[in-house]
Amino acid sequence: MKLPSLQVPEFIRKIKFRMPGRTVRLIALLLLLALSGYTYYLDTTIREAFEGRKFALPARVFGRALELYPGLKLTRERFVDELKLLGYHEKPDPKEPATFTFTLSGVEFTTRQFKFGDGTTPSQHLHIEFEEGAVSLLQEHQASDVDVPLVRLEPPLIGGIYPGHNEDRDLVQLKDVPKQLIDALVAVEDRKFFTHWGIDPRGIARALFKTVTGQRIEGGSTLTQQLVKNFFLTSERTLTRKANEVLMSLLLELHYSKDEILETYLNEIFLGQDATRAIHGFGLASHYYFDKPLDRLDLQEIAMLVGMVKGPTVYDPRKKPDAARERRNVVLKEMVAQNVISQQQFVATRDKPLGVMARAPSGTSPYPAFMQYVHRQLQRDYRDEDLRSEGLRIFTTLDPFVQQQAEEAVQKRLAALEKARRLPADTLEGAVVVSSTQTGEIQAMVGGRQARYAGYNRAIDTQRPIGSLAKPIVYLTALEDPAHYTLITPLDDSKLVWKQRGAPDWKPQNYEKTFHDKVQLRVALAHSYNVATARLGIDLGVERILDKLPLYGIERKPPPFASSLLGAYGLAPVEVAQMFQTFADGGFRTPLRAIRAIVTADGTPLQRYPLNVEPVSAAGPVYLLTAALQGVIREGTAVAMKNWLPPEMNVAGKTGTTDDLRDSWFAGYTGDRVAVVWVGRDDNKPTGLTGASGAMTVWGEMMKAVQPEPLDPVMPDEVEMANIDPASGVRYDDGCAAGMQLPFIKGSAPAEMAACPVVSGGEGASVTDGSGKALQVQPDGKSVVKPAAASEGGPEANKKSWLQRLLN
Amino acid sequence: MSNNRAVMALLDRAEVDFTGGKRDAAGAALERALRIEPRNPWLWHQLAQVRLSQGQYAQAITLAKKSNSFSGKQHRLQADNWQLIGQSRIGQGNTAGAEDAFRRSSDLAQQSQAENGAAATSVTGNLN
Numbered sequence: 005m006k007l008p009s010l011q012v013p014e015f016i017r018k019i020k021f022r023m024p025g026r027t028v029r030l031i032a033l034l035l036l037l038a039l040s041g042y043t044y045y046l047d048t049t050i051r052e053a054f055e056g057r058k059f060a061l062p063a064r065v066f067g068r069a070l071e072l073y074p075g076l077k078l079t080r081e082r083f084v085d086e087l088k089l090l091g092y093h094e095k096p097d098p099k100e101p102a103t104f105t106f107t108l109s110g111v112e113f114t115t116r117q118f119k120f121g122d123g124t125t126p127s128q129h130l131h132i133e134f135e136e137g138a139v140s141l142l143q144e145h146q147a148s149d150v151d152v153p154l155v156r157l158e159p160p161l162i163g164g165i166y167p168g169h170n171e172d173r174d175l176v177q178l179k180d181v182p183k184q185l186i187d188a189l190v191a192v193e194d195r196k197f198f199t200h201w202g203i204d205p206r207g208i209a210r211a212l213f214k215t216v217t218g219q220r221i222e223g224g225s226t227l228t229q230q231l232v233k234n235f236f237l238t239s240e241r242t243l244t245r246k247a248n249e250v251l252m253s254l255l256l257e258l259h260y261s262k263d264e265i266l267e268t269y270l271n272e273i274f275l276g277q278d279a280t281r282a283i284h285g286f287g288l289a290s291h292y293y294f295d296k297p298l299d300r301l302d303l304q305e306i307a308m309l310v311g312m313v314k315g316p317t318v319y320d321p322r323k324k325p326d327a328a329r330e331r332r333n334v335v336l337k338e339m340v341a342q343n344v345i346s347q348q349q350f351v352a353t354r355d356k357p358l359g360v361m362a363r364a365p366s367g368t369s370p371y372p373a374f375m376q377y378v379h380r381q382l383q384r385d386y387r388d389e390d391l392r393s394e395g396l397r398i399f400t401t402l403d404p405f406v407q408q409q410a411e412e413a414v415q416k417r418l419a420a421l422e423k424a425r426r427l428p429a430d431t432l433e434g435a436v437v438v439s440s441t442q443t444g445e446i447q448a449m450v451g452g453r454q455a456r457y458a459g460y461n462r463a464i465d466t467q468r469p470i471g472s473l474a475k476p477i478v479y480l481t482a483l484e485d486p487a488h489y490t491l492i493t494p495l496d497d498s499k500l501v502w503k504q505r506g507a508p509d510w511k512p513q514n515y516e517k518t519f520h521d522k523v524q525l526r527v528a529l530a531h532s533y534n535v536a537t538a539r540l541g542i543d544l545g546v547e548r549i550l551d552k553l554p555l556y557g558i559e560r561k562p563p564p565f566a567s568s569l570l571g572a573y574g575l576a577p578v579e580v581a582q583m584f585q586t587f588a589d590g591g592f593r594t595p596l597r598a599i600r601a602i603v604t605a606d607g608t609p610l611q612r613y614p615l616n617v618e619p620v621s622a623a624g625p626v627y628l629l630t631a632a633l634q635g636v637i638r639e640g641t642a643v644a645m646k647n648w649l650p651p652e653m654n655v656a657g658k659t660g661t662t663d664d665l666r667d668s669w670f671a672g673y674t675g676d677r678v679a680v681v682w683v684g685r686d687d688n689k690p691t692g693l694t695g696a697s698g699a700m701t702v703w704g705e706m707m708k709a710v711q712p713e714p715l716d717p718v719m720p721d722e723v724e725m726a727n728i729d730p731a732s733g734v735r736y737d738d739g740c741a742a743g744m745q746l747p748f749i750k751g752s753a754p755a756e757m758a759a760c761p762v763v764s765g766g767e768g769a770s771v772t773d774g775s776g777k778a779l780q781v782q783p784d785g786k787s788v789v790k791p792a793a794a795s796e797g798g799p800e801a802n803k804k805s806w807l808q809r810l811l812n
Numbered sequence: 813m814s815n816n817r818a819v820m821a822l823l824d825r826a827e828v829d830f831t832g833g834k835r836d837a838a839g840a841a842l843e844r845a846l847r848i849e850p851r852n853p854w855l856w857h858q859l860a861q862v863r864l865s866q867g868q869y870a871q872a873i874t875l876a877k878k879s880n881s882f883s884g885k886q887h888r889l890q891a892d893n894w895q896l897i898g899q900s901r902i903g904q905g906n907t908a909g910a911e912d913a914f915r916r917s918s919d920l921a922q923q924s925q926a927e928n929g930a931a932a933t934s935v936t937g938n939l940n
Contacts, residue, residue: 071818071844071847071848073816073817073818073848074817074818075816075818121840122829122837122840122841123837153817153818153820153821154817154818154821154822156844440847440850441850442846442850442851443843443846443847443850445847590881592874592878592881600843601840609836614836614839614843615843615846615859616871617871617874617875617878618874619874619877619878623881676850718851718881718882718884720881
């Protein structure tokens with residue numbers, strides 16, 4: 005600071021001259037005044053700096069809390085993964101919160117107390133057992149063990165949001181910092197930290213001596229001084245600076261407690277440089293170097309970070325691993341000397357590798373795509389100032405297990421596809437959205453193949469032509485008119501030329517470049533015949549169909565051309581997910597949501613995002629559409645799904661392939677989940693993949709891993725089943741062994757009964773689809789198999805075999 | 813209402829919250845239960861009741877319809893859902909619609925009684 009030069013008035017000079025005794029006193033007084041003025045200035049400066057760095061606590065973002073109850077489908081392995089994700093440690097007698105141990109066929113563990121939006125869950129000492137892939141016992145350890153019906157674990161922390169500041173901070177509170185880290189820091193950097201007044205006189209004396217005697221100017225800095233230095237980062241090293249630093253340190257200690265100073269230090273200290281991004285604070289450094297939160301660091305990792313305080317560039321573990329390792333061991337040795345760790349601990353850790361991630365994650369959240377989506381929802385629903393309230397807790401819907409399966413399926417399948425098809429490596433990209441059918445909660449979102457690295461989020465930011473994924477809307481519109489359309493209505497799949505104003509003549513082609521004359525409606529959808537669909541859509545009215553899109557959550561307006569019927573317009577995977585969610589949920593639209601609730605630091609709910617449901621389509625036609633979409637997997641374009649999921653799953657879905665095989669889509673649903681997968685290239689070049697050969701394989705791989713519930717929609721009142729000959733469409737008596745059960749809106753099934761064909765072979769004969777299986781078309785999975793064909797059929801038997809398959 | 817004790821525990825909790833005037837919390841507990849049993853029509857019905865008490869009539873109606881969509885042949889529950897729809901329509905000022913709903917409710921109630929004999933009573937857990 006430049007102090008203004010004082011103009012000494014004439015009369016003062018006269019006073020000075022005439023009264024020397026008083027003059028001295030006056031000068032002393034003025035000097036004192038000036039000094040206190042300067043001190044005051046320093047005081048203001050340092051306080052401003054400190055208050056500015058005492059960041060508002062970030063909003064903390066949590067994934068879904070795992071609810072445990074007897075009967076829950078969960079394996080021990082998966083359960084322990086969840087505990088580890090929550091930072092639980094294995095310990096022989098797990099009575100402390102966040103510890104666990106294995107029992108013969110289960111786990112004994114103690115939860116942490118956790119403040120949810122709807123109250124606090126206490127810490128509980130529990131015992132869980134597993135049998136046949138499900139929780140078989142859940143008990144609380146008390147005087148005697150008691151069964152508990154339900155336990156809600158703490159939710160995993162998945163990220164932080166820092167309103168008003170650089171998003172990429174990971175602020176820690178002192179109470180969350182491992183004691184070892186503080187011990188190490190004090191041992192190495194400032195042993196007297198907890199007792200000094202901000203400076204260490206001996207250190208200063210030594211520094212002064214060295215400076216005055218012309219040696220290099222050097223440290224002797226306390227943590228407080230280092231913090232002050234960090235506030236005004238300049239490389240300038242002068243005596244004035246040093247004096248300012250000393251004064252400011254004293255002032256800082258005067259105003260703030262040791263804990264406050266230490267906490268700010270831990271969040272402020274410079275620990276590395278990532279291109280243009282400075283890595284400040286131990287919280288962020290922990291993610292940057294080790295890809296995990298601070299409280300999960302091991303001793304040698306803590307020692308490495310503490311060692312880096314002295315010089316983040318000199319001891320950069322990525323660029324100078326040897327120096328970093330040497331420095332780490334110096335820290336460990338110092339910790340032994342200060343009795344912070346034992347000699348044994350030292351010996352056990354000194355030879356360990358650095359364990360630094362080769363590539364730094366780009367942010368602090370392991371789920372950047374999902375976090376980005378949460379961020380968008382917040383920005384849409386909140387003003388920035390609402391989010392500034394300190395320490396908000398944001399409860400989201402992310403399910404880390406589903407997310408992991410989605411990420412792995414994308415990585416594994418895309419690599420396999422590139423290899424099998426001799427595509428250049430790393431050219432395919434992918435995106436996935438998974439939501440829960442009835443609640444619309446987004447459980448997983450993958451924005452690209454490198455799911456851990458923030459960047460272009462293909463799940464929400466790419467709009468790619470959806471191709472045949474647009475067809476269900478056309479068919480649903482038809483099925484809503486049961487007087488004219490049923491699942492077996494013959495559609496015309498012969499050559500079509502469509503003239504429309506404002507667009508060139510349109511001559512839709514089928515994928516195989518052939519035409520099929522008359523095909524049943526359900527067959528046209530199952531095999532994704534373009535020409536039949538186009539003619540159907542044109543008959544129903546292009547505008548009528550496109551105008552329905554907003555009902556299914558599609559805000560974007562496709563061009564008003566007939567080609568839009570076949571999906572010649574771009575949508576993001578998340579938009580497609582919204583559309584299929586409505587089909588999956590029987591015509592109820594539940595807006596997809598990523599946030600359940602936002603709670604202030606003191607536990608007051610700021611806002612809940614309650615379940616919001618809107619009926620947009622009658623249940624009957626949607627039930628019929630689901631039956632037709634099940635046909636896509638049973639006998640249509642996605643028949644290869646059987647390589648991943650057994651037919652009893654009754655999956656409904658649709659493949660999508662765009663011109664020149666640029667985009668490969670699959671959207672589908674099981675009893676509990678809706679998922680959409682897109683595969684393509686960022687440069688929009690052809691991939692050589694159809695929806696079935698690309699995206700469907702990712703979908704199947706992922707769903708197989710998450711073990712979905714079979715699709716079994718409730719048959720609406722307005723629907724009835726009829727026994728239909730699959731080829732001719734004629735109706736047989738219900739008792740006839742030929743034919744298959746198809747759903748119809750009541751009154752729309754063929755009225756006339758054909759004679760039941762006499763089948764040779766007696767018992768056990770039925771119409772088959774060529775694979776020897778009896779045809780099953782009913783979407784509810786009940787009485788699916790013809791009595792004659794399967795004596796021990798029925799959904800229970802199916803479920804069992806599915807489970808057995810999983811266990812085998 | 814459910815064979816799952818976890819769901820029953822959450823239903824109890826919803827009831828306690830609801831009677832204590834904490835309607836948001838009651839709704840949250842029901843949503844937790846719905847995550848466990850998303851196709852349980854009782855849970856959807858209870859959630860509809862909470863929304864009705866909060867004056868969210870459109871949501872109450874939709875949730876009651878959703879409950880019906882999972883209710884199969886449970887005519888008593890369907891009657892209760894139509895009752896709730898009627899009350900919500902009154903809240904919306906739709907008297908004609910309400911009357912229609914009440915009529916459907918009493919038809920279904922009669923049907924249920926005919927099926928179960930005169931001894932049948934409402935099995936819907938009322939949150940009030």
